[in-house]
Amino acid sequence: MRGGANNYRPGAPIVERIGGGGFTMTGTVRRAGDGRPLPNQRIQIWAHTTEGHERDWHSHGATLTDEDGVFQMDMPQIVPAFGQPHGHLAYDSGDFKTVFLRPVMSSAKDTRLEAHFVLEPA
Template sequence: MRGGRNNYVAGAPMVENLGTGFIVSGTVRHAGTCAPIPNVRVQIWTATERGGEREPSNRGSVMTDAEGRYRLETSPVVPQFGQPHIHIAYEDPGYGTLFLRPVLGSRNDTSIEVDFILAPSTDGAGS
């Protein structure tokens, strides 16, 4: 499900984790070649028992590894606006901007895998 910039904050800090109990992971790939993209900054924010999506302790960034993979552990996701969901965005000016808002199957889910396929930006500055 496509997301939006709601509550997005450019340059969210790099973090080791945002709590424990829920895993967000995935792979970032190039749209033309499907090659993994290393060193792409991925930002994740969500609502937890600590507060909503605007709560600074519910937001952070991680970098993809050499295989384009990322992983971040967070506190368990709580429903906001009736649905348990997370927000994910990438941060790299070389690709078109992409924001995602995946919805979990239930509040009891303990993980979600979200992959990105990024198209190069035509102006080199994102969109």
């Protein structure tokens, strides 16, 4: 699901994890057109979790993609907010157009959520 720019914090710090563990946000970043993986791309992640609301500064963090365009962030369990358990992700590094994603979990009991970016040049 596209969208989810609410509570976005430009420049959220790159961190190893957001708070405690128990949940994993993962995904890929690829170039539009040829589908090539994009390494070293900054992805910001935030969510309403067992440790805080999505507007809280400690519920935000960023990570970089690896050489295969894959990212992963460990974080506290996502819990329903506004009726749905969901996460927020943003690509905002500047080499490509900014994209916000809001993937929805199939169940509040899920412990993993994937999101995949396909980026167009800025």
